[in-house]
Amino acid sequence: MSTTAATTPKLSRPRSGRMIAGVCAGLARRFGLSTTLVRWIAVASVLLPGPQVLIYLILWILIPNDPE
Numbered sequence: 001m002s003t004t005a006a007t008t009p010k011l012s013r014p015r016s017g018r019m020i021a022g023v024c025a026g027l028a029r030r031f032g033l034s035t036t037l038v039r040w041i042a043v044a045s046v047l048l049p050g051p052q053v054l055i056y057l058i059l060w061i062l063i064p065n066d067p068e
Contacts, residue, residue: 012066021060 011030013022019039028038045052 011063013060013063015066015068021056022065023056023059023063026063027059 009029011026013026014029015022017025017035019025024038024042025035027033028035042052042056
């Protein structure tokens with residue numbers, strides 16, 4: 001019996017391909033989405049009222065970097 005957890009990438013911020021902190025790139029890789037799509041969603045969400053920037057900063061702190 002195989003598990004999908006073994007094939008799913010761990011949530012971490014990549015050291016290459018970052019724009020600011022790598023949060024969007026890490027989320028895109030973890031969920032199998034396009035990095036560009038996740039970045040556009042993040043930018044569009046900032047236009048809406050809410051704590052999006054605060055959430056980004058929290059994720060920046062909580063999501064670890066890729067190991068070297």
